[in-house]
Amino acid sequence: MILKVNDDLVAEVCGTFYAAKVLGISVATVQGLVEKGELDAWKTKGGHRRISMASLRAYLTKHGSNDSANLLSPNLRVLVVDDDEVALEIIRSSVEKWSLPIDCTYMTSAIEAMLDIGKIKPDVLVSDLNIPKVDGFEFLRKLRSNHDFISTAFLVITGLTEEEIAARGGVPEGTPVLHKPLDMRWIHGFMSAMIVARSLYRDLPATGRDPFAR
Structure with missing residues (x-):
């Protein structure tokens, strides 16, 4: 299921994962x-918590924090x-050792990801295809057709076979697919390549073309 949400509303609310990322604290906190x-904050009918961006900004101001310090990091955003x-x-523990x-921002809910991805603006999206309540295939296709994410590199991690993926329409062209169990050495190499690619393209003018596409 792909949710259609008013853009103005999305801009004024966020999920707990994003709020935790901005504040530099845990989801529980x-x-x-x-x-x-x-x-x-309030909860949707589906039980997902929505936090007011206005109250988040007010909290940051009150406590002398600056959300841009976390959001505009020079690091590769994943x-x-x-x-x-x-x-x-497995991914989290490996990244911490590299x-x-x-x-990295980690989310178990694709619905939360759809709400906050416009704020996170990832350089790389790593996503499973079998996601509860969301069509992972459609999720990737919608993002790839959105100009805001034209330069976002996709990496699919999945337990599906090549035949099962093809039967459901496949993934966006040029998207690498890594089958589970995960080969973290391969992911390390992929992330290293993305860091180099980002440094090469970040100062170039927008061309409307995905610089990571094959």
């Missing part, structure tokens, strides 16, 4: 701030979306 009334928490932990300039 964000939830605690909500319970204390320090952040304005968003990993997978409901498989074991796979997420001496690479990577700033």
